[in-house]
Amino acid sequence: RDQKAKVPKYPGLQRFQILKKMGDGAFSNVYKALDTVTQKKVAIKVVRKYELNNSQATPYNNPLSFSERHLHRDVKNKPRAIERANILKEVQIMRQLKHPSIVSLVSFSEDKEYYYLVLELMEGGELFHQIVKLTYFSEPLSRHVIVQVAEGIHYLHEEKGVIHRDIKPENLLFDPIPIIPSKVPPPPPGPNDEPKEDEGEFISGVGGGGIGVVKIADFGLSKVVWNEQTMTPCGTVGYTAPEIVKDERYSKSVDMWALGCVLYTLLCGFPPFYDESIQILTEKVAKGHYTFLSPWWDDISASSKDLITHLLDVDPDKRYTIKEFFEHPWVKDEPFYPNVTT
Ligand code: ADP
Numbered sequence: 001r002d003q004k005a006k007v008p009k010y011p012g013l014q015r016f017q018i019l020k021k022m023g024d025g026a027f028s029n030v031y032k033a034l035d036t037v038t039q040k041k042v043a044i045k046v047v048r049k050y051e052l053n054n055s056q057a058t059p060y061n062n063p064l065s066f067s068e069r070h071l072h073r074d075v076k077n078k079p080r081a082i083e084r085a086n087i088l089k090e091v092q093i094m095r096q097l098k099h100p101s102i103v104s105l106v107s108f109s110e111d112k113e114y115y116y117l118v119l120e121l122m123e124g125g126e127l128f129h130q131i132v133k134l135t136y137f138s139e140p141l142s143r144h145v146i147v148q149v150a151e152g153i154h155y156l157h158e159e160k161g162v163i164h165r166d167i168k169p170e171n172l173l174f175d176p177i178p179i180i181p182s183k184v185p186p187p188p189p190g191p192n193d194e195p196k197e198d199e200g201e202f203i204s205g206v207g208g209g210g211i212g213v214v215k216i217a218d219f220g221l222s223k224v225v226w227n228e229q230t231m232t233p234c235g236t237v238g239y240t241a242p243e244i245v246k247d248e249r250y251s252k253s254v255d256m257w258a259l260g261c262v263l264y265t266l267l268c269g270f271p272p273f274y275d276e277s278i279q280i281l282t283e284k285v286a287k288g289h290y291t292f293l294s295p296w297w298d299d300i301s302a303s304s305k306d307l308i309t310h311l312l313d314v315d316p317d318k319r320y321t322i323k324e325f326f327e328h329p330w331v332k333d334e335p336f337y338p339n340v341t342t
């Protein structure tokens with residue numbers, strides 16, 4: 001009831017009954033809501049058109065660079081002060097997307113003060129919180145998650161010519177599934193030795209966590225590159241300059257790097273690159289300096305490390321593409337349970 005009192009009156013949301021807040025940032029609030037017309041639950045991302053900042057009205061389209069935003073959120077561990085580029089672009093891109101691994105946009109509207117993105121509801125929320133809760137994921141569960149994310153990226157890169165540019169655990173959402181006990185044993189004790197609560201039983205080879213469907217959300221930083229299928233933005237294949245072709249490949253490779261970071265984080269519970277100091281962290285990323293830290297990585301398969309090494313390659317030309325990802329044995333040759341056999 002208290003929560004409800006704090007929800008502002010949104011003129012554009014009359015047909016919805018707001019149930020609870022699911023996420024917030026400086027310029028956007030995401031609510032779980034009931035559509036009273038369809039009786040379906042949805043997520044609504046409410047975005048202020050203008051924000052009062054130092055008693056000055058700041059327009060919504062005041063983006064930080066990718067790395068600035070990333071570091072701001074991840075290192076300081078609090079929401080960004082300044083929001084991202086044009087919401088209308090986010091909507092325009094989302095409207096073209098339809099895939100089981102992509103959160104779909106149900107509708108879009110606006111009034112004087114706000115934009116409203118009505119989204120498919122992901123009941124489980126952020127994958128980020130599930131990693132924090134479980135400490136780390138078993139290899140089968142990590143594969144279950146990362147393959148779904150990769151299928152979404154494959155669709156974006158190969159079919160739509162869209163680069164997400166902000167793949168990270170906060171922007172990966174999931175639906176929980178009921179936990180069904182099976183005979184697959186749990187992984188060995190966790191890295192931080194703390195007894196884990198609520199780890200869950202193992203589900204048909206996937207193992208703990210209760211994660212069903214995983215989807216990519218937040219297209220606020222995404223962009224469309226030239227693509228044969230979509231024929232946007234420029235025309236004929238044979239006339240495209242090499243630097244444009246290269247540019248496109250480079251921009252796609254940023255999602256593959258991020259995919260490598262997510263896979264690394266799933267398997268051990270901490271990110272490949274981290275430092276309290278933003279400067280040192282930036283340096284580590286630039287050099288691609290990361291390790292498979294002992295003892296946390298000791299019992300994780302060589303095959304998964306090999307895959308990560310190919311994703312976290314500082315040379316974007318050598319870095320795996322989404323197609324190569326799906327060719328890798330760790331992804332292709334399932335099922336295997338490397339932690340089951342001693
Ligand atoms: P921002 O631009 O503020 O990062 P996001 O689209 O990432 O906006 O949404 C912010 C947060 O709101 C997400 O990290 C997630 O916790 C929650 N959220 C967003 N969309 C959904 C959804 N469809 N279902 C459930 N939670 C959502």
Ligand code: MG
Nearest residue numbers: 170171217218
């Ligand atoms: Mg986000």
